[in-house]
Amino acid sequence: MRLWRLVVRRLALSLVALAGLSVVIFAATEVLPGDAVTAVVGPDATVEQRDRARLELGLDRPVLDRYFDWAGAAVLGDLGTAYVGGRPVGDVIADRLPNSVLLGALALALAIPAGVVVGVLAGARPGKRLDRFLSTGSLLAIGIPEFVTAGLLLAILAIGLDLVPPVSLVPLGGGPLDAPTIVVLPVLSLAILPAAAAARLIRASVADTMSSPYVETARLNGIRHSQLLRRHVLPNSLGPAIQVLGLAVGAIIGGAIVVEALFSYPGIGAELSSAVGTRDLPLVQGIALVLAAITLLSLLLTDIAGRLLDPRLRT
């Protein structure tokens, strides 16, 4: 019963958050004095052409009206029409999102186990040489931009060793899995940062549990190290650490924008950066909104999962 109340409460809070983020997205793209008209009519258009386009796009109307029109339509599932190409934004997203989800899921499937293993190894004996080595490594990995990691992998795996193609060209009429080698570089480049972030969080959580009074007591009462880890440390530290999932999804969404652009992978991130380039506002707004929703959803799910694992919060 209490769990359901919690789920409903969190869901409501997430919706409020999404509404808040929609304001941020809209404000960032609309209020700043960019020039969306140029994107539609081109830089060489006459003043009349520009005015007509401005009118057609409804850009002469007050900002608040436009926000509520946009947000209202978005609630009903209509994200508007892209300026470039004239396709409904929803269709473009439906086209590209599955490719990105595939990429993200593979990266997550790689990053989380790696992060857990590294984090537990480091945290199990805090301050020891292995911990210092792994902690420094994960610290460094977190500060390196994805495009640099991606560039290094590209230089080594694609150009140096010629193991995988440097550009992710999807065969005509097929999906990324029809040419599995093209996902290798994007997935690897995407997985490193969330893996490092997960490792650091789990390391901190495990080390914290290691110094808790009940682990100290169990150790001084002769419980073996392996049993200590299995029965006392891991259950208590992986519960809080489940939020790495939410963190990782956020990192992967950010990374996907960069990595997909670098490898020309046909995903939603590459679409977003090209939409920013052409100032295709409805497309930018639509994609940003969907990504924000995915981020919030993953946070919501990890939050609930974390509570399910803890008897103090479950009952």
Add this chain to the structure above:
Amino acid sequence: MTRMHEAHVAEVAGLVVAAGNRRVVDGAELQVGRGEVVALIGPSGSGKTTIAHSLLGHLRPGLTRVGGSVWVRGEDPFTARPHELRGRVVAYLGQDPGSALNPLRRVEDQLAEMVVRRRRAPSSRSDVATAVAELADMVALPSSGAFLRRFPHQLSGGQAQRAAIALSLAAQPDLLVLDEPTSGLDPLLTDSVLATLDDVFSSGTTAGVVISHDDDVARALADRVVAMAAGRVRAIGTPGEVLDRRGVQFATAGVNPSPERLTVRNLSAAFGPTEVVSDVSFEVGAGEALAVVGPSGSGKTTIARCVVGLHRPTAGTVKLDGVVLPPEARRRRPAQRRAIQLVAQDAVGALNPRETARVAIERPLRHLVGLSRPEASMTASKLLEQVRLEPAVVDRRPSTLSGGERQRVNLARALAARPEVLVCDEPTASLDPDVAFAVIELLDELRRDLGLAVVLISHDFRIVARAATRALVLDNGRIAEAGDVEQLIRAPTDRGTADLVAASPAFADFAQARPLQNSGK
């Protein structure tokens, strides 16, 4: 390996433990006979924890054993296999015993995990269950399956402490090492833990080593006391021989108690929807000290915060010299704020870590009293002298001062504002007993010399007796009992008061105080 050491369960001889060049333990001796309980007492840093840990073959990182021998049941714990030794020969329980329970596992699973480690481990599942139920019985917990299947958070505070004691005894150790078992607990929980431990030890099957900085713990449990100072044994003997025999001393009223300075009428206060103070009234005259006594959570700190204007009451008034004060400090006139000063609970947190003692004292002198810089500097020196701080201390930051020195700086800073009312919120809570009494004596003296009206918040009747003449006892935010301190101690009419009095074994001679064993919840 069993040899001549068999006569004692544990024996430490000439132990030297060093941290770098410094000797943390310098030639310590300790013998624990079968079923005997030895208390290791001494101020913080005296090496008592290190000795106790050595019985488990454990030293904190950075410490090394330089010399001497340690034997437990004829074995050297440093060479024994930890899994064989710990838990079944020597068991350990640390500060705040309840925190020794793993929050994610059921009580019975935790007990069973230790039960199967017994030297003669029960073989069948039902034997384990029986052993677990017996353990629960031993520490006066319900032994029903439904209760034992609870998670730690579903236990009351006292039950959790007792479950943890059962856990440490589950593998039937010969020796139980207790490290500050009551530190950080309020008096009633302390009482319940001590009563359970006393029960356990009185059966005589388990010997104990109890580390404490609190004489009361040693008095309640120990057959023998080993007093440590600076890594060496200072004294060994029965509790009566070694422990401080400072008698209970009652405070005397000021020379001429004058009319009410501070008057509190029908005060109620809440945190959110929860009312923590209900309808409390009292008054304090100049040169008089009133104690507000109660267990933690009884609302006493909130009363102090209302008086100084840090907490907005939901009802009631605070009057100074007959004038009603605005509820919030920032709405009070400067003279009103100056007149009431707070000496806060946490001696460490109460001083700005970036300010030297002198700067801390000069601030109120300059900004509140309006002295010039040289005047403030001179007055600060006088105040520091008044609270008996050495001149060398004045230019040091709080982190390099001892607890007693910090609390003296606190007092001097409050006095700098030239107050009429001093509100002291547990001024000795974090101090070792000797230092605590020195501070409380200073407070008593200042009250009489300066004619201060003092409100003393405390949970400890021994402190209260030394510094206050009247007291009110709180129970869940209400006044349970009020009156003359000596009267309250000698003949408490309220059960809560009796419990608080009984929590200080110093009052054991007082006829009305109830014996320890009956007071566990």
Add this chain to the structure above:
Amino acid sequence: MTAADTTSTREAKVDDLLLTVVSRHRAPVLLVITALVGVVVVVVALAGPFITLADPTRTVGKPFSSEIGWLGTDGIGRDVWSRVLHGGRSIVLVAMTATLAATTLGTLLGVGVGLARRRVAAVVTWCTDLLVVFPAVLLLLLLAAGFPGSDLAVVLAVTLTTLPYSVRVVGSVTRQVASNGYVEVARARGDGLGRVIRFDVLPNVAGPVLADAGIRFVAAIYLAALAGFLGLGTGAPAANWGRMIAENVPGASTNAAAFVAPLVLVLALSTSVNLLADELSARVADR
């Protein structure tokens, strides 16, 4: 007696120190090397344009040739060496300006939030948490898209992206400081808000603010380089390490230097800054 209880605290303090010694502090050699690398890269970035007189936007030869100049040419035959020397300045300047702005604003707002009433603080915290959740790259893209071709927009975007973290950190440190006895005593005694902030709050949050500024600088370098890579900020012909990596990927097999040189520089910059910032936080925490 006073002398005796001083000694015992001093002993207790040594025990504390012993416990912390094992936990932290990297080898000094590693730190010195890291600091040197960091200084060299920053100097190259800032002073690079003065080292070479060559125009980084002029075509000097065939595209992606490894024969010309120290590092060959890029996709439209420009000299990579002079582009490398010109391409770091905007990243470092953008990161520095944004860090300064975010730290200043973050301290002001954070101290305000930390001292504000519980409910106000809760609302602000919820808002900053919301922005923290939002992927930084996405926010950067959205904000910088508003002013195409302007480095100022990138500064603004990086500032706004890292600001919520600053507010959150300073806010929580301030709240911690404000809950201390000395702040309460000062308030009860009648010290005004200004005096409490000046004497009690600021000196005690200064350390964490400094440590946070280090971490913000790491994030700012990351975002500034990323902005270059994504083609935000000052437009196409100008050199930028981030963008050079993107531009020179296609020619990586013919002139690897054009692609590897900026890559190594960004890597060295972000890594050294990251290690130094971590050391800074460790020292502040130990203090």
